[in-house]
Amino acid sequence: MNERWSSEEEKLQAALHAAAQNVSPGPDGLARIRRRTAESPWWRNPVFYGVAAGVATAAAAVVIAVNTLGTGADDLSVSPADSPTSSQTSVPSQEPTTGPVDPTDADPTRDPDDDPGDDPESEPIDPAEEPDETEPPATAERMALPVYFTVDGQVNREWQSVTGTDPLLAAADASLNGTSFDPRYESLWSPVEVISAEVVDGVIEVDLRSPVELDADPELADEAVQQLVYTVTATAAMPLVPEVDGAVPVRILVDGAPADDLFGSVDVSEPVTRADQIDVRYLIDIDSPAYGADVSSPVTVSGVAAVFEGNALWELRRDGEVVDSxxxxxxxxxxxxxxxxxxxxxxxxxxxxxxxxxxVSDGEGPEPRFETKEFTVVAP
Structure with a gap:
């Protein structure tokens, strides 16, 4: 099944790419820790239900197009702008830098190729080795990429601005070795070198250097593999990787050779496809505002969820006090x-x-799943 872009999605992909070009993470971005209170969960408070029952809200237009990441091509995440393709397998000439991406801050009228971030530390090219003029070397640029981590053992997406030349490699490395901006998010992998990530004969091949180890309970081994699979398949569905059209499986290599299993328990002898998202994905995901983002008024919160009868509760706090719900x-x-x-x-x-x-269990069932984002409203 082919991925089709509407005019709205085309505007969105340009907007996200422009936002990625502009984002620079602040020095205190990862140090900002959410406030915790000792009071009981607000969703157990009957007062909230009394207030919320009188609120009727309609679902507005979502800012992330094709947000429902499923197992088919039409469910894959799509996002910004043109970039070097994954056939350009050169490793980024500098360590990838990341920053949170807030799609609402983007200027869709800006040319995404205005400021391609050169590498100031690159070595001069030997004239004898200078590439043909028809094949210029890839230039590192900022890309808005869907990077998957896990929450309570289930995969969840965080849009990150990553600097590099290869979107598949950059996304895989950010997922397995990077740090999320949301302190609840974590990787299930021990640090591992991603040698390459490219599309070969309709399959995404991800080559990892041994040792490849799990940094979680062995029962989460399958979810760890899906963390990688969801990341590279979502990235491959973007126009940053134009030779991919639709859902593709993932072949995992170790030291250049196909692996039979990962972590001693997960069979990867054949290319791996996305598991059904209802089985492995966290049920609530806020895409915008991103965690730690600076935004301006008016503020719109958007995301995707799979909840009972489509109803989700929300609460806005400032300095620990509820200001809206x-x-x-x-x-x-x-x-x-x-x-x-x-x-x-x-x-x-x-x-x-x-x-x-x-x-809906009135406190008799498991704790309800929730997603929290901290953001700062800046003066105009």
Missing amino acids: GITQTEEAFTFSPFSIELGDLEPGTYEITVMEDD
């Missing part, structure tokens, strides 16, 4: 579907937005 609905129920929350004009300051499942 309500109910939002996904576009479809019982499947991963977009949601949107209009917060309107907010005073400058740091806020925390939480979106969570409605507890």
Whole structure:
């Protein structure tokens, strides 16, 4: 099945790419830790339900197109702009740098090729080795990439601005070795070198250097493999990798040779496809604002969720105090579907937005899943 782009999606991919070109992570970005309070979870408070019951919200347009990442081509994540293709297998000439990506900050009218970030430390080219003029060397640039980590053993996406020349390699390395901006997110892998990641005969080949080890409970070995598979397949579905059209499987190599298994338990002797997202994906994902992002008013929260009857509760806090709350609905129920929350004009300051499942068990079942993002509203 072919990936088709609407005019809105084309505008979005340009916007995300422009945002990636502009993002520079602040020196304190990873040090910002969310506030925790000792009070009982707000979703257990009957007062909230009394307030929320009177709130009727309609699902607005989502800012991340094709947000419901499933196992088919139409469900794959899509995102920004043109970039060197994965056939250009040169490793980035500098360590990849990452930053959170907030799609709402982008200027869709800006040419994404305006500022391709050169590498100031690159060695001069020997004239005898100078490439043909028709094949100039790839230039490192910022790319907005869908990087998957895990929350409570389930995969979840974080859009990151990564500097490099090869989107597949950069995304795989960021997932397995990078640091998420959201402190709840983590990788299930021990650090491992990603030698290459490229599309070969309709299959994504990811070559890892041994040792390849799990940094989690052995029961999460399958989820660790899916963390990598979801990352590279989502990246391959973007126009950054134009030779891929639709869903493709992933072949995992170790030291250049096909691996029979990973972590001593996961069979990877054949190319691996995405597991059904309802089985491996965290049920709530806030795409925008990104964790730690600076935004301006009016503020819109958007993401994707698979929640009972399409209902999700939300709460906005500032300095530990609730300033707003309500109910939002996904576009479809019982499947991963977009949601949107209009917060309107907010005073400058740091806020925390939480979106969570409605507890239909009335406290008798498991704790509802939730997603929290901290963001800062800046003065105009």
